[in-house]
Amino acid sequence: MLTRFIPLTAAVGVLLALVFYSKWNPDPPRVSGMIEADEIRLGSRVGGRIAMVHVQEGQEVAAGDVLVEFEPYDLLEREKELELSLAVRQSQYQQTLAGFRDEEIAQAKAKFDQLQARLDLLVAGPRPQEIEAARGRQALAEAEKRLATQGYERLSKLAGSNATSQQEMDAAREALEAASANLVVRQQELELLLAGTREEELRGAAASVEEARQAWQLMQRGYRQEEIEQAKASRDAAEAALQAIRRQKEELRVKSPIDGRIEALDLQPGDMVAPGAPVLSMLDRNELWVRSYVPQTRVVNVGQRLRLSIDSHPDRTFEGVVTFVARQAEFTPSNVQTPEERSKQVFRIKVGIDDQDDLLRPGMIVDVWLDELGANR
Template identity: 45%
Template sequence: MWSRIAFIAVLIVIFGSLLTYSQLQHEPLKVSGYIEAQDIRLGSRVGGRVAEVLADEGDMVKQGQVLVRLEPFDLNELLAAAKAETDDKQALLEKLKTGYRPEEIAQAKSQVDELAARLEMLVNGPRKQEIDAARAELQMASSQLELAQSNYKREKEVFEKGAGTQEKFDRVADLLREAESNSVVRENNLSLLVEGTRKEEIAQARASLAKATEEYNLMKSGFRKEDIAQAEAAVAAAKANVAAIEKRIDELSVTAPTDAIVEALELEPGDLMPPNAPMLTLIDPKTLWVRAYVPENHLNIQLGQKLPVTVDSYDQEFQGEITFIARNAEFTPNNVQTPEERSKQVFRIKVTLLDGLDQLRSGMAADVWLEPRK
């Protein structure tokens, strides 16, 4: 009897000691959260019909690898037209910069010399020898006229007496009219030579010479700076148009911006995609972090602090670094009045994992230990 009582007493003492020990033990503080990764949503600024899908969900893709290719539609034709327009404007610019050819300038100079010589001839008027020759021709014509008049008078008298023929009389009359006309022409020629060149002709010749001289000077000076600047601006605009179309063509190929894993991809060739719409989602496996929430009364942490991280899938610790601490509290009212309410405030933190990137996965539950584990 007494032995049973003693045994029960010993058990009570042992259980009491264990209970007291467990109550005195302090479990290290931890906060729980989930592992997250950087999602990259890819799309195209131009959109269009899907021509090829070159990746599958779960694929590990390399930076620059083409994942989806869209049909170009009319972009290639637009690019060819834009390049042709650029070449045309570039050729015009080169022409303006080079100026006129030496042959064109020499031709303009010859035109100036020709018009200057003609003006000088008009200003100087007829030469004395030309006037003397015209007078001599007039005298000859006058003599021929007198002879024709004499013959006509004599033949007329004979014809009127009935001794001459009609044919001979007509021939003499024709010679008289011809002599009269020739005399008038010679007299007018002499008058024009004596009077000299008309003022209107001289003025017209001066104007023609001035115009040709200006054209010649313009050719020597080349094109204006403003024209060249305008042509340069046109070339720049044409090149910018080409670059814009080339950029749109580049957007037809959706490439991986970094080494990543294809997380979501639901496309088939022939699908139509609007511009700027996500086509697929990548996950960057090189950056993983734990999103967790720390109570206000345990906010004695700082950026850059190293903390151990554990997950249920592995019986090991992973190293993490605090890279973000929220400035604003969550899950509680903005204004709190009591210490009990203040203890309920939590602040979001981001703990970036420094190792285990090849083992851990996005979505795993994880514990961040704010105090060293025993």
């Protein structure tokens, strides 16, 4: 009987010891949470019709991989048009910057010299030889008129005795009138030469000379700085428009910004997508974190390092850093369990995970131990 009582007494003693040990050394407080990853919703600022889809849901992609391509529509034609426009603006800017060619300056100088010579000619007036020639032409016209007058008078006397015909009288009369008109013309020519150049002609010729001189000097000086700046601004505007089109072309290919996994994708070639609308979403597995809720009786600070444990890796302990603590308390969500009473309010926290071995996945349930990590080392 005594032999049976001794083992029973020993077992009761061990149980009591374990109870006292658990009372004096309770497990550290912990809360549960779920591993989450940042979701990136990708789209295009231009939108349009889907041309190709290169990925599927759940597929792992690397940064820079092309995920979806849009049809270019008229972007290629507009890009070509703007390239030609930029070439024209660049040529105009270079022409303005270089100034006028030597041949153009020489042409302007020749025109100035030509007009200056004409002005000098007008100022000098007719030469004496021209005046003498005009007087000689006037004298000749006077002689021709006298001869025509004598012939007409002689035929007039003969006409009284019917010794000449009417036809001869008409010819003599026309010859007299022509000689008289020719004499008037020669007299006017001589008077014009004697009067010299009119003042109005001199002023007009001087104005033409001044205009040609200013044009020549303008070509020598080249374009004004304001004109060069205007040509440059026009060139820069064309270049900016071309860059905008090329940026739109880049938006035709939706690329992955990070290494991650495609989370949601519901597209087929030919689908229409509005500009700015997301076409797929992906998870950033390089930035895992735990969303959890801490009772208000526990104090957790940003930057505090905590232990993490997960059922799928019971032999491993992970580390995390508190990156966020809510400023305002809230009621405990129904899917979160804590050792404290559920009616108490909690603070939402985010704990960044250090998972260098790539063992954790979004959606896993994690225990977050609220004791300071350094206290367990």
